[in-house]
Structures are given as structure tokens and as C-alpha cells.
Amino acid sequence: MKLTVENFQEARQICIKAVLEAMKTLAPQAYIGGEGSEDGIYVAGVNEQNRILYITHFDWEEVIEILPAIETGKVKEWIIEVNEGCYPNGMIE
Template sequence: MSGPEPTEIWERFSPAYEGQLERLTSALSELGFAPAIGGAGSEDGEYVRAVYLENERIVFFHHLEDPADARFISSLDDRALREWIIDSWISGQQPLE
């Protein structure tokens, strides 16, 4: 932590962290993913993993406690967040046959 209380967007239990986690999981759900949170208490830190329900080969994965990753997500407005998820994980993928 950066101080006696968690305050930064990458520090678990800070208001910014919890808000970003909610925002990310909501966007994923709206786009057809099934988000799950894992890694709590591990050395690698907490992450969001989400399987795309239309094509289970597509799996979103993002570390929440990495400062660079947290800053990146927070730099995106809601529209840009959705576009990033679509461009990075959904576009160009072939459906399962």
C-alpha cells in the first residue's frame, strides 16, 4: 500500500479499486462474458478472468493489482473500455463449430 489505508486504484479495498472492478465486470457482462475474480491472496495478485459465452475459446484476463494495468483501464471512458474489450478479445475470432 502507498499509505496506512488503501487509496490507489491498484490497491485492493480502496474505493477506486472496488469501483474499477465493478465497472470492468459490468462491461464484460454486458458484452456477453461471464466474469470471475481470482487470485486474492496470491503473490500475483487479484485478476478478472472472463469466458466469452458465445465462443468459449475467447477468455478475457486482466490483472487488477498491477499499477500500469490499473492506470490503463482507468484512463478509458466507458465507451473506450467496451471498444478495447471488443477489439482485443472479440473481433476476428471464429465461432466454435
């Protein structure tokens, strides 16, 4: 899917769903949050103590990166890679 202004909302919803499913394989719990907040919608993966292990937002830049990961079936790997610069092994310790 080529991202355009016209299809951004549709593409964003596709990305949210794909990231949520991948997040469920990385963390004991995953959820969508941030609706109406300044930072916007995110998907978080949390551990048993409700501590965030991974988090992904869905601005234009993220959506344009996630779409190719969806097409290649590598969303889980994308989540790990994008978090790796912030946290050792891509996971918040």
C-alpha cells in the same frame, strides 16, 4: 481520478467493478479470482466450457490504464484492445 499511492486501493476497487461489468457484456460468464495468489486479483470472462476468453489483472499499470477508460465509458473497448496483442480479435480462441 488521479491515481496516487494513497488512493490506489479505492481506485483498484472501482476498476475491478467496472471491468467485471464490462466483462459480462463480452463473455457468457465473468468472475473475480486470484485473491491471495502470486499474480493477484483478476477478472476473467469465460465461455460455457469455462474456458477463459478475456482476463485482466489489477496492478498499478493496469489501474492507471483503466481509469481513463472508465471516465470515457470505454472499458469494454479497453479490454478488447489490451487482449488483442495476445489473441486474435482480442479474444482467446
